[in-house]
Amino acid sequence: MELQKWIDKGSEIIIEYTPKMLAAIAIWIIGAFVIKQVLRALKKLMLVRNYDESLQKFLLNLLRWVLKIVLIIVVLGTLGIETTSFAAILAAAGLAIGLALQGSLANFAGGVLIMLFKPFKIGDLIEAQGQVGVVKEIQIFTTKLTGLSNREIIIPNGSLSNGNIINFSTEGTRRVDLVFGVGYESDIKKTKAVLMSVLTANPKVLQTPEPTVNVLELADSSINFAVRPWCKAEDYWAVYFETTEQTKEALDAAGIDIPYPHSVEIQKQA
Known part of the structure; x- marks a missing residue:
């Protein structure tokens, strides 16, 4: 009798969760395919618009992880697992990280804006934040200039994007x-x-x-x-x-x- 009880219980679980498992697997496969296509289309768009290579990699990786987390939450919800608390934990963790990295996030946002709107490019002579120099490298968090006396000048992108920029090379x-x-x-x-x-x-x-x-x-x-x-x-x-x-x-x-x-x-x- 005890064995029959466990067999019946197992059958109930299989009958109840098999459709959910199949649906979760289907959602995962379809979702992974959609994510791949979205990332591929976005990469082509960035290449056409001549986005900076470092910005391309960063944005694609960021979007990939965000979409995968969303897909995981959807799959867990399909299986009947409560995802409300899971989402709340992610939101709290994101808020804590954001507060701890306010300056870095501001510099990151500034770097994204610089790479998107391109107020200057590598090789341009600019004046910004009281410094004059030739743009050597544009990174996610900072921009490097070579000063007139061959000094390396590193300016945080947050203050750079929010301040006045004089580009002496734009007009030629x-x-x-x-x-x-x-x-x-x-x-x-x-x-x-x-x-x-x-x-x-x-x-x-x-x-x-x-x-x-x-x-x-x-x-x-x-x-x-x-x-x-x-x-x-x-x-x-x-x-x-x-x-x-x-x-x-x-x-x-x-x-x-x-x-x-x-x-x-x-x-x-x-």
């Missing part, structure tokens, strides 16, 4: 803003001609947009000229230094005085 050209002062006895037209000759003689200075030389202000001891040559972004510092040096030489050769501060010493006899 830059204007060099220089100011030169000459004495009040100097002829303005002659000075402008000398300054313009320096710009037109430099092959790195672009003729379109056209360089300009204008009187900027009448200062205390000098007439200041705004000298504005345009150049390719990569030639900025070369044009800056060359123009400064060649302007001094040209003004000296033309006999145009460059004023400098004078100090007057007054001695009082006892």
